[in-house]
Amino acid sequence: MHWKYISALLIMIHCNIALQAQYPVTQAVQQVKLSQIKMSTPAALPFSGIDISTAAMQDSTAIGFVTADEIGQAARLVPDTNMHRWLQTCIKEQYAPLYTATAPRLLCVIQDLRIQEQKNGNDGFLRLKAVTYSTPIREDRYQLINTIDTVMMVSKNSGTSAIAQAINLLLQPSASLQKNSKTFTRLAIAEPVNMNGRAPVMLTREYKTGAYLSYEDFRNNRPSVENITVKIDTKSGKFNVYELTKDSALAAIPACWGIAFANELYICYQDMLVPVEKNNNSIMLSSWVTPDKRQNRAMFWRWILEKAGPENNALRNDIFDRIYRKGINVPGTSALATRLDLDKGGLSF
Structure with missing residues (x-):
């Protein structure tokens, strides 16, 4: 049941690639040499x-x-x-x-x-x-x-x-x-x-689909829950991650650190799914990666938002605004988060 769901979803994701042109690209589109x-x-x-x-x-x-x-x-x-x-x-x-x-x-x-x-x-x-x-x-x-x-x-x-x-x-x-x-x-x-660079998530090109319950699971490319789906609450704008049980029921995963789906990585932060990706020896927020080098184009995320329907355009724009245009602050500071601190798993600039 799970793999049939993934296969169908992958087809829908690839069919929606054109959606990316509707949204802003990146926070950093230029490069300055020092x-x-x-x-x-x-x-x-x-x-x-x-x-x-x-x-x-x-x-x-x-x-x-x-x-x-x-x-x-x-x-x-x-x-x-x-x-x-x-x-x-x-x-x-x-x-x-x-x-x-x-x-x-x-x-x-x-x-x-x-x-x-x-x-x-x-x-x-x-x-x-x-x-x-x-x-x-x-x-x-x-x-x-x-x-x-x-x-x-x-x-x-x-x-x-x-x-x-x-x-x-x-x-x-x-x-x-x-x-x-x-x-x-x-x-x-x-x-x-180079211990961080040797972590399994940094060495692989294939991310196992599932939910990470901790940063350690993420580092090890070892989802704690493998059969998952994600839905968005259109009233609160919250992304909810669920386990797909054997009887096709949905069981909420309340303490989710992040997910991998269709070979895309996301961290869960303030009820949002934030697209991230490996970039050289770091894990960057995808919105800060130059577009021509960006690997995570958030197709799974965009598909979820499109599925919410045209009546939720304001919600979609708000989510894109928070993550792509205004950005996310490093907790406790006014600095904008651009990457993960690979030692602790928190947001860093």
Whole structure:
């Protein structure tokens, strides 16, 4: 019964592909390349060199989103080369002349470098998450010297200076190795950084149809409930997820984290189904993925809305407005959610 339902639904989804032209496309339709940035120049640096690792970053292809025109349209901010080379070049050109030959060497493991400028003159945000290590010259074992996890306020159109300010944080505090402290090889430092990228949901191209009751189920591409359907309450605008039982009855799934259907992924947030997709090493909200690269076109979602009937056009427009035009806020902040935090499964910018 379940597979017959899916087959019929897939036919209806593909027959409704033309529906996508009726709705707005994306929050970010442009791309802005960032070349070298100007950072403050200290009188001297207590390092013989600075190495950068970006293997831990959820998305090493972009630095976030900035406002790109007079109407505040968001644009994807990308380095003009790959992230590792871009950061390493920025630091080398700025700081190499100041290195002290006999000083320790610094290793910066960047886990997150993300910016979001806000339109209409509102403040934006920049997050830097990193771990820094140091090793004496001519040695190959590193000692942890600092962890950074900070969110900085960013004024409109000040992204470049904010990124430079964040990079400067990597140099604090100055290296001071402690005797008898635990040390790590470079391999040991690099080994755990790609754990999120190894999650089954990140490695597969086929998402098992069903409902995820937890983020852990989602990470493992392992639906807790496999036979499902979704209906929308036209009065409240709430998406309700149901299990299709053996006798074809519907049993509500009240605590649903997300679903996969017809190889599309959705998270359940505030009674909405929010289309998401794998994008490089991250899970992005599909509305923030450039249209020509978007994989999840929300055909299952659109089919549900169309099924509600033309008398519910206002409801459909409201849902598209909340998710595609205005966007969803990261809980507790005014930042717009653009992706999942792969460590915790919550919304992030």
